Amino acid sequence: MAGGCGAADGFVRGAGRHRPREEFARLADEVLNAGKAIWRRWCDYEQAKAGEGQARRPPAATPAQRRPEQPYATGSALVVEHDAARLRYDCRCYRLTMRRLLRNTGEEPVTRYLIRISVDHCPGDPERSNTHYRAHPPTWDELGLTATCRGETMRRQAKHDRDACKEVWLLFDNEHGRFPLYPGESVWIEYAYTVGDDKWGNWFQRAVRLPTEQFEVQLVFPADLDPAVWGTETSMTAEATPCAPLLSSVTTATYGNSRGSRPHPPCTLGTAWNGGSGHRPNPAQNKGSSGD
Numbered sequence: 544m545a546g547g548c549g550a551a552d553g554f555v556r557g558a559g560r561h562r563p564r565e566e567f568a569r570l571a572d573e574v575l576n577a578g579k580a581i582w583r584r585w586c587d588y589e590q591a592k593a594g595e596g597q598a599r600r601p602p603a604a605t606p607a608q609r610r611p612e613q614p615y616a617t618g619s620a621l622v623v624e625h626d627a628a629r630l631r632y633d634c635r636c637y638r639l640t641m642r643r644l645l646r647n648t649g650e651e652p653v654t655r656y657l658i659r660i661s662v663d664h665c666p667g668d669p670e671r672s673n674t675h676y677r678a679h680p681p682t683w684d685e686l687g688l689t690a691t692c693r694g695e696t697m698r699r700q701a702k703h704d705r706d707a708c709k710e711v712w713l714l715f716d717n718e719h720g721r722f723p724l725y726p727g728e729s730v731w732i733e734y735a736y737t738v739g740d741d742k743w744g745n746w747f748q749r750a751v752r753l754p755t756e757q758f759e760v761q762l763v764f765p766a767d768l769d770p771a772v773w774g775t776e777t778s779m780t781a782e783a784t785p786c787a788p789l790l791s792s793v794t795t796a797t798y799g800n801s802r803g804s805r806p807h808p809p810c811t812l813g814t815a816w817n818g819g820s821g822h823r824p825n826p827a828q829n830k831g832s833s834g835d
Contacts, residue, residue: 620649652723676706690734
């Protein structure tokens with residue numbers, strides 16, 4: 544048999560200790576005239592070995608379902624219980640103070656919050672506006688951004704720093720420790736910054752991106768400007784519509800205040816004003832700005 548198969552005697556005698564090969568099984572079947580019995584036996588052996596290997600192999604892990612991307616933390620779900628924005632003008636600079644009562648309705652702690660500061664010198668002329676801010680971009684030193692939570696200073700981390708738009712992560716930590724917003728908790732955060740009136744203007748837009756239960760905007764001007772204020776609302780399903788019923792006016796000896804407040808779904812709210820001329824200026828000719 545060894546001679547007919549072209550194999551050494553030792554290989555045949557030690558066949559039980561070696562894994563049979565396909566070629567040897569075919570030749571052995573022919574030499575012994577086994578009528579394919581050896582060949583079928585070899586095929587059965589290979590099938591059994593393949594099945595045994597699959598049984599030992601651990602089942603492939605089912606890929607985990609990918610969660611929707613969250614801007615804050617996987618598993619987090621932020622709701623703004625109260626959003627209060629205050630803009631104060633002193634005939635030289637605009638001081639913007641934003642206060643938000645945040646609630647974490649998710650399953651994991653929130654460790655950061657994204658804000659945006661955007662300015663637009665000529666809303667109706669993007670090329671002119673871009674040229675202006677390339678030459679005169681708002682700088683971090685000019686903005687003087689500050690942020691606090693629970694009486695603690697919030698560390699800041701720039702995400703985008705463009706000529707006319709800054710995006711910043713407010714981090715729930717500082718050099719003294721961490722104070723994340725845990726599931727089920729609510730907390731006030733406050734941040735503020737300053738922009739000169741050569742880079743801001745008489746148009747203030749707020750983008751409501753998160754579910755918001757109460758929304759408020761307060762504009763504070765020197766009373767001798769006698770400003771007239773109006774507002775518009777733009778949503779994903781409607782163009783800009785007036786929201787004048789939201790505005791009320793309270794005048795003090797020094798400053799005039801205009802305030803609007805109500806619950807709000809995600810949308811964009813814009814307010815504009817003039818210096819008391821009684822005529823609403825053309826938005827294409829105004830400087831405009833927004834802060835989230």
